[in-house]
Amino acid sequence: xxxxxxxxxxxxxxxxLENFIPGRNNELYAWLGEHAGGVAGRPLYLWGAxxxxxxxxxxxxxxxxxxxxxxxxxLPLEQGGQFAPQILDGIEHxxxxxxxxxxxxxxxPQWEHALFTLYNRAQDQGSQLLITANVAPAQLGCTLxxxxxxxxxxxxxxxxxxxxxxxxxxxxxxxxxxxxVLGDDVVAYLLKRVPRDMPTLFALLERLDxxxxxxxxxxxxxxxxxxxxx
Amino acid sequence: xANALWESCLELLENELSPQQFNTWIRPLHAVEQQGRxxxxxxxxxxxxxxxxxxxxxxxxxxxxxxxxxxxKVSLEIGTQQPPAIDPTAKLPAPSSPAPQFSRQEDxxxxxxxxxLKPEFTFDTFIExxxxxxxxxxxxxxxENPGAAYxxxFIYGGxxxxxxxxxxxxxxxxxxxxxxxxxxxxxxxRFVGDMVKAFQHNTIDGFKRYYRSADALLxxxxxxxxxxxxxxxxxxxxxxxxxxxxxxxxxxxxxxxKEVGGLEERLKSRFGHGLTVAVEPPELxxxxxxxxxxxxxxxxxxxxxxxxxxxxxxxSNVRDLEGALNRVHAHARFTGRPIDTEMVKEALKDLLAMQxxxxxxxxxxxxxxxxxxxxxxxLLSKKRSRSIAYPRQIAMTLARxxxxxxxxxxxxxxxxxxxxxxxxxxxxxxxxxxxxxxxSEDFSNLLRILTT
Numbered sequence: 001x002x003x004x005x006x007x008x009x010x011x012x013x014x015x016x017l018e019n020f021i022p023g024r025n026n027e028l029y030a031w032l033g034e035h036a037g038g039v040a041g042r043p044l045y046l047w048g049a050x051x052x053x054x055x056x057x058x059x060x061x062x063x064x065x066x067x068x069x070x071x072x073x074x075l076p077l078e079q080g081g082q083f084a085p086q087i088l089d090g091i092e093h094x095x096x097x098x099x100x101x102x103x104x105x106x107x108x109p110q111w112e113h114a115l116f117t118l119y120n121r122a123q124d125q126g127s128q129l130l131i132t133a134n135v136a137p138a139q140l141g142c143t144l145x146x147x148x149x150x151x152x153x154x155x156x157x158x159x160x161x162x163x164x165x166x167x168x169x170x171x172x173x174x175x176x177x178x179x180x181v182l183g184d185d186v187v188a189y190l191l192k193r194v195p196r197d198m199p200t201l202f203a204l205l206e207r208l209d210x211x212x213x214x215x216x217x218x219x220x221x222x223x224x225x226x227x228x229x230x
Numbered sequence: 231x232a233n234a235l236w237e238s239c240l241e242l243l244e245n246e247l248s249p250q251q252f253n254t255w256i257r258p259l260h261a262v263e264q265q266g267r268x269x270x271x272x273x274x275x276x277x278x279x280x281x282x283x284x285x286x287x288x289x290x291x292x293x294x295x296x297x298x299x300x301x302x303k304v305s306l307e308i309g310t311q312q313p314p315a316i317d318p319t320a321k322l323p324a325p326s327s328p329a330p331q332f333s334r335q336e337d338x339x340x341x342x343x344x345x346x347l348k349p350e351f352t353f354d355t356f357i358e359x360x361x362x363x364x365x366x367x368x369x370x371x372x373x374e375n376p377g378a379a380y381x382x383x384f385i386y387g388g389x390x391x392x393x394x395x396x397x398x399x400x401x402x403x404x405x406x407x408x409x410x411x412x413x414x415x416x417x418x419x420r421f422v423g424d425m426v427k428a429f430q431h432n433t434i435d436g437f438k439r440y441y442r443s444a445d446a447l448l449x450x451x452x453x454x455x456x457x458x459x460x461x462x463x464x465x466x467x468x469x470x471x472x473x474x475x476x477x478x479x480x481x482x483x484x485x486x487x488k489e490v491g492g493l494e495e496r497l498k499s500r501f502g503h504g505l506t507v508a509v510e511p512p513e514l515x516x517x518x519x520x521x522x523x524x525x526x527x528x529x530x531x532x533x534x535x536x537x538x539x540x541x542x543x544x545x546s547n548v549r550d551l552e553g554a555l556n557r558v559h560a561h562a563r564f565t566g567r568p569i570d571t572e573m574v575k576e577a578l579k580d581l582l583a584m585q586x587x588x589x590x591x592x593x594x595x596x597x598x599x600x601x602x603x604x605x606x607x608x609l610l611s612k613k614r615s616r617s618i619a620y621p622r623q624i625a626m627t628l629a630r631x632x633x634x635x636x637x638x639x640x641x642x643x644x645x646x647x648x649x650x651x652x653x654x655x656x657x658x659x660x661x662x663x664x665x666x667x668x669x670s671e672d673f674s675n676l677l678r679i680l681t682t
Contacts, residue, residue: 014244015249026564042556055249058253059249072253073254073257074257083276084276087274089273145484146389146451150549152550153390153550155553155556158581192636195634196636
């Protein structure tokens with residue numbers, strides 16, 4: 001069966017390992033590349049402030065696993081309020097389990113308990129666990145000591161911010177993915193004028209992309225200046 | 231390719247849905263494709279209901295669109311996929327079958343897959359220290375004389391102190407001496423889960439037979455039996471049957487039996503009939519020995535001073551020690567450097583940092599004015615004397631490097647200055663830092679104060 005993508009489909013900002021700029025996180029990055037698609041390693045606990053790319057890495061790991069023929073389950077626990085802990089039932093059978101923002105369900109006994117038993121089942125099953133949170137395991141406010149001590153047992157990494165040169169590269173790579181050319185001069189211009197956290201920068205890119213598409217113009221400094229009213 | 235249609239559908243949906251939706255609800259579905267019929271397997275009822283309610287319509291439409299408008303029959307069930315090489319028919323249910331599809335493991339209703347002893351948890355790999363001498367000696371006696379020495383053996387203590395290790399060590403020794411012995415290790419959660427499943431599947435007799443036929447039953451973390459009356463009831467009978475038959479029972483718990491809330495009195499009193507021993511947190515020397523031993527097992531070269539350094543900083547429990555060792559090992563593998571104290575410091579930098587210190591502009595301004603002994607208000611003022619301008623420029627540069635604020639924001643925070651002023655300061659400081667020893671020193675001092 002040969003299939004063609006329908007015309008007019010918008011290119012999405014797919015999160016892959018290739019379009020993540022590791023910067024100072026290169027050790028973690030290498031580890032993920034090795035374990036997301038291949039043999040399961042120790043559970044990974046990844047923590048850091050928001051906007052550094054934790055979610056990106058989890059999505060990328062799922063993508064990577066899928067490409068390698070392994071199934072994966074991703075769960076955003078910041079939406080935990082919409083789910084019941086029963087969503088964790090049976091998911092240990094997935095070779096890759098990505099649990100995003102577990103800090104959001106800490107202090108909730110049912111969730112902590114469900115995560116604890118999932119952790120044990122995943123270990124028995126040999127599934128790779130990838131967990132993210134905004135703080136280190138000790139600061140998590142986890143009331144179940146059994147869970148807390150297990151979270152610190154695997155590999156714990158703090159995700160570090162990347163520098164401006166890397167941010168420039170990240171922006172250009174994402175722009176290229178969308179078929180948008182973003183010159184060095186434009187990116188340097190932007191980095192001097194807006195907050196330099198990646199979510200802000202990517203949101204700005206989205207806005208530029210839409211506006212450029214609508215106006216059928218290239219993204220240049222004058223265009224940016226006009227759009228932003230600078 | 232068997233799942234070509236579903237793979238194409240995935241490609242389209244990946245573009246249409248948010249990454250969250252796609253990775254949580256769509257990608258985890260296992261597809262079984264046969265004769266134009268697609269069966270999707272969800273891991274549990276929750277996922278199935280969610281997908282059914284919110285995404286099934288979109289899935290069907292996408293599939294139809296891909297199959298040139300023909301109505302592809304698609305159904306959604308609960309189940310897990312077995313690797314096709316083992317049994318290609320196991321995942322294909324009868325079309326009308328309303329029952330959820332379970333993998334063969336669960337299907338069997340058997341409990342035999344639950345008694346797995348970890349071979350690496352032996353007495354040889356258990357590091358003895360003052361904190362665990364007594365429980366180790368007791369466990370060894372039980373292993374040498376199961377069912378007779380102390381029955382039950384009740385080991386309690388905090389998390390990550392080696393209770394599970396000791397329990398497995400006993401099991402492994404019993405098996406080594408008598409390979410035909412039936413040793414069952416189970417976490418109390420599993421016991422409860424198996425029992426619930428047995429009731430659901432009407433296999434409770436099999437459940438009882440399985441646990442009551444053990445020569446040694448090891449149940450971990452019995453505090454999780456709290457408030458589960460039915461499980462306690464069943465466990466009580468199992469427990470009595472085993473004890474009467476002089477079969478060994480070993481239990482672990484995070485606290486002294488009498489202190490476990492939500493547990494029946496008759497159980498608590500039974501637990502006390504044998505021997506109750508506590509494991510304490512390991513003292514420094516034991517922690518060092520544990521690290522060295524773990525490193526040895528994993529063929530990691532860990533010098534004594536490096537082990538001491540880790541053990542001093544991780545006082546809590548063995549899991550945390552192992553977490554630190556994991557991190558050091560990963561760092562050594564990645565960098566190709568041998569492990570020494572300096573390298574350990576580097577590898578554990580963020581693990582040892584108690585809190586992710588959020589550096590703010592305000593924080594930088596206060597620290598810099600304190601460091602140069604000038605007034606905070608001067609830093610924000612219009613004054614341009616060298617004694618004020620230099621600290622101000624350093625502070626601006628630090629704000630640029632340590633926060634993600636924009637130049638205009640930084641300028642604004644320094645008494646409403648223009649962003650070009652900030653840019654000028656940053657450029658100047660980068661230069662001076664390279665060429666002037668004093669500036670470079672001031673910078674590294676301030677960086678250290680602000681980031682550690």
